[in-house]
Amino acid sequence: MFVPKSDIVLTMKDKDIAVGLDIGTTKIVAMIGRNNEYDKMEILGIGKSKSLGVHRGVVNNITQTIQSIQQAVQEAEANSGMDISEVVVGIAGQHIRSLQHSDYITRANSDEVISEKDIDMLCNQVHKLVMLPGEEIIHVLPQEYKVDGQAEITEPIGMYGGRLEANFHVVVGQISSIRNIGRCVKSSGLELAGVTLEPLASANAVLSQEEKEAGVALIDIGGGTTDLAIFKDGIIRHTAVIPFGGNVITEDIKEGCSIIEKQAELLKVKFGSAWPGENKDNEIVSIPGLRGREPKEITLKNLSKVIHFRVVEIIEQVFLEIKNYGHDEQKKKLIAGIVITGGGAQLKHLKQLVEYITGMDTRIGYPNEHLAGNSDPETTSPMYATAVGLVLNSLEKNKKRIEEEEAEIAQEVKEDIQDEQPQDIEQSIEEPQQPVNEGFETENKEVEERKEYTESKKPRQNIFEKWFDNFKDFLDNAE
Numbered sequence: 225m226f227v228p229k230s231d232i233v234l235t236m237k238d239k240d241i242a243v244g245l246d247i248g249t250t251k252i253v254a255m256i257g258r259n260n261e262y263d264k265m266e267i268l269g270i271g272k273s274k275s276l277g278v279h280r281g282v283v284n285n286i287t288q289t290i291q292s293i294q295q296a297v298q299e300a301e302a303n304s305g306m307d308i309s310e311v312v313v314g315i316a317g318q319h320i321r322s323l324q325h326s327d328y329i330t331r332a333n334s335d336e337v338i339s340e341k342d343i344d345m346l347c348n349q350v351h352k353l354v355m356l357p358g359e360e361i362i363h364v365l366p367q368e369y370k371v372d373g374q375a376e377i378t379e380p381i382g383m384y385g386g387r388l389e390a391n392f393h394v395v396v397g398q399i400s401s402i403r404n405i406g407r408c409v410k411s412s413g414l415e416l417a418g419v420t421l422e423p424l425a426s427a428n429a430v431l432s433q434e435e436k437e438a439g440v441a442l443i444d445i446g447g448g449t450t451d452l453a454i455f456k457d458g459i460i461r462h463t464a465v466i467p468f469g470g471n472v473i474t475e476d477i478k479e480g481c482s483i484i485e486k487q488a489e490l491l492k493v494k495f496g497s498a499w500p501g502e503n504k505d506n507e508i509v510s511i512p513g514l515r516g517r518e519p520k521e522i523t524l525k526n527l528s529k530v531i532h533f534r535v536v537e538i539i540e541q542v543f544l545e546i547k548n549y550g551h552d553e554q555k556k557k558l559i560a561g562i563v564i565t566g567g568g569a570q571l572k573h574l575k576q577l578v579e580y581i582t583g584m585d586t587r588i589g590y591p592n593e594h595l596a597g598n599s600d601p602e603t604t605s606p607m608y609a610t611a612v613g614l615v616l617n618s619l620e621k622n623k624k625r626i627e628e629e630e631a632e633i634a635q636e637v638k639e640d641i642q643d644e645q646p647q648d649i650e651q652s653i654e655e656p657q658q659p660v661n662e663g664f665e666t667e668n669k670e671v672e673e674r675k676e677y678t679e680s681k682k683p684r685q686n687i688f689e690k691w692f693d694n695f696k697d698f699l700d701n702a703e
Contacts, residue, residue: 227553229683232519233686234697236682238449238618240258240259240622241256241257241268241306241308241514242256242257242312242313242417242615242618242619243255243256243257243292243300243308243312243417243563243614243615243618244260244311244312244313244425244610244611244612244613244614244617244618245259245296245311245312245313245314245409245611245614246279246291246295246314246415246422246610246611246614247275247283247293247313247314247405247408248275248278248281248446248447248448248610249275249278249279249280249281249446249447249448249449249469250274250275250372250446250447250448250470250471250567251272251273251274251275251548251567251607252272252273252274252275252278252289252293252295252296252615253270253271253296253307253448253611254270254293254296254297254300254311254611255270255271255298255300255603255608255610255612255614255615255616256268256269256270256274256304256306256308257615257619258619259619259623260596262596264594264595264596264597264652265594265595265596265612265615266595266596266599267595267599267600267603267612267615268303268304268460268604269300269301269302269303269304269305269306270300270303270308270608270611271295271296271298271300271301271302271303272296272299273292273293273295273296273299273331274292274678275289275292275294275447276289276291276321277289277292278292278583279446280317280318280448280449280467280469281316281317281318281319281320281446282317282318282319282398282401282404282463282466283404283405283408285651286407286408286411288536288656290411290412290687293408293409293414294410294412294413297412297414297434299682306353308414308583309414309415310414310416311409311414311415311416311417312417312418312420312614312615312617312618313405313406313409313416313418313419313420313470313614314419314420314421314422314425314610314613314614315362315397315405315419315420315421315422316421316422316423316449316451316465316693317401317448317449317465318448318449318467319377319397319398319401319465319697320395320396320397320463321395321397321461321463321464322393322394322395322462322464323394323396323678324391324392324393324394325350325353325391325394326390326391326392326393326416327346327349327350327389327390327392328370328387328388328389328390329342329345329346329349329387329388329389330386330387331385331386331388333388334372334384334385334386336384336481337381337382337383337384338371338381338382338383338384339381339383339478340381341483342380342388343366343380343381346366346388346389346390346469347364347366347392347416349395350364350392351364353394354391355396358398358399358400359394359395359396359397359398359399360396360397360398360399360402361395362395362397362399362402363393363394363395363457363500364392364393365392365393365394365396365422365460366390366392366396366637367384367386367390367391367392367393367459367461368390368391368459369389369390370387370389370390370609371383371384371385371387371388371478371702372385372386372387373387377660388490391413391464392569393460393461394629395421395463402419403623405553406609407528411636415423416660417618417619418621419613419655420613420617421463422444422451422610422613423442423451423452423453423463424460424590424617424644425526425609425610425614425616425617426442426444426453426565426566426609426610426613427442427453427455427460427593427613428551428613428616428617429565429589429591429593429594429607429609429610429612429613429616430442430563430565430589430590430593430606431455431589431590431598432593433458434560435455435560435563436455436456436458436459437457437458438553438558438559438560438612439454439455439456439457439527439556439557439558439559440454440455440558440559440560440561440562441453441456441542441546441551441558441561441562441563441568442455442480442562442565442589443469443542443563443564443565443578444565444566444609444610445448445469445538445564445565445566445567445568445569445701446469446470446566446567446568446610446637446647447469447470447567447568447579448467448469448471448591449465449466450465450466450468450469450538450542450566450568451463451464451466451566452464452465452466452542452544452545452546454549456556456558459524460551461470461549462545462548462557463629464542466467466538466541466542466545468537468538468541469538469566469568470567472493472534472538473492473530473531473534473535473568473571474488475488475490476490476531476532476534477492477496477527477528477531477534479562480526480530481520481521481527481530482520483511483520483524484514486658487511488592491509491511491522491527492531492571493570495509495524496528496531496571496572497524497528497532497571497572497573498529498532498535498571498572498573498574498576498577499528499532499572499573499576499577500525500528500529500533502528502572502573503523503524503525503527503528504524504525504680505525506510506523507523507525508521508522508523509521509522509524509527510522520578523698530653531571532577533575533651535571535574536577536581537567538576539578539581539582540581543581543582546558546582548700558584560585561585561586561587562578562582562584562585562586562587563585563586563587563588563589564578564588564606565588565589565590565606565609566606566607566609567589567606567607568608569588569589569606569607570605570606570607573585574588575588586594589606589609590604590605590606590609591603591604591606591608591609591612592604592611594612594616595612629681639673
């Protein structure tokens with residue numbers, strides 16, 4: 225699966241290659257990927273390190289986090305034979321929250337068609353919302369638009385109207401936490417190529433477009449947090465971060481069974497189950513004692529009970545968020561049910577427990593839909609969903625940028641060829657010559673029309689990309 229390290233060192237300047245950096249609570253993953261000839265993602269290299277200095281998705285030790293990032297990146301470089309220079313980073317953590325907001329603008333001239341400037345004006349107005357101290361709006365996602373009261377409009381550009389309004393899904397976070405992540409990446413000797421919300425990245429890796437249309441809740445159970453992203457009609461409708469994850473389960477086992485953390489984690493992974501009824505009373509596992517002490521015997525039934533109570537608490541909190549979205553309403557019903565991913569999704573009988581508590585169809589989300597067929601089975605594990613999604617997002621953006629650049633170049637070449645074509649001599653003799661001023665005005669008009677056409681073909685930069693540009697400027701100017 226991995227390309228062996230060769231004498232020729234490839235660089236990250238290739239636009240068809242991207243690197244995702246998933247900074248989690250328990251692990252940091254650096255993944256290098258590219259699109260193959262079948263438009264599937266091929267993983268060239270992967271590096272993983274124990275995450276030190278991150279607690280519940282928030283950096284609390286800069287030095288340790290930098291060391292962990294460098295270790296993961298070096299391993300990915302060794303596996304792929306490439307030099308990594310820039311990465312796309314995922315942001316999550318307990319400081320992320322979301323809210324719904326409606327806003328509108330009254331246009332000065334309703335006889336002119338609605339343009340991108342009007343959309344920007346409306347989105348910028350949302351950015352002026354007063355947040356709690358230390359918080360900043362990092363993502364403004366328009367849901368549906370209304371033009372002069374006409375509802376359920378997905379793309380208002382080109383329409384006529386005086387009043388433009390929209391419902392927005394607004395994602396808010398602690399700006400200091402996001403800046404700390406940016407600082408860790410830059411201090412690791414890497415360029416920040418982009419920032420993506422982790423629930424959105426995981427969703428791209430494990431959800432199909434049909435599921436997003438039908439209505440689906442993605443639950444990403446990580447080490448420190450559990451992320452929720454709800455989609456309906458192809459649009460993200462709700463996001464939430466529950467400040468509990470796999471680490472809390474490990475902590476419960478550690479305290480409940482009076483063993484050290486390393487042993488508790490091993491017990492959870494090897495023998496853990498979310499459904500106590502599956503284990504018999506006589507199933508016992510022996511844990512070695514510390515420094516010559518007697519080994520401890522733990523029944524798997526008791527182990528499952530400890531895990532069960534904590535998992536039920538996490539699922540109930542997630543289900544409360546799903547109800548807050550309005551799942552009980554017929555119009556907002558999530559027909560595709562629930563998809564569980566992340567490292568915590570590997571817990572035995574978790575799918576059955578989620579179905580029992582929520583009454584919704586559930587499946588485990590594997591990030592293999594967009595991966596090449598020869599991918600290593602390890603990389604298709606739910607624990608790599610976020611990293612795969614980050615690379616996919618970056619490759620998609622690169623592909624769009626290349627297509628737009630090629631289209632612009634093709635248009636310029638076409639115009640140059642038309643300009644260089646010799647005029648028909650007979651036509652030039654028969655047709656009376658235009659006055660100098662008239663010809664000049666016509667030429668000016670053609671230039672203006674060409675300029676307008678080129679402007680309309682330029683890629684639209686969404687609010688999140690504009691925010692990222694400003695954030696990058698801040699990091700570059702910071703001492």
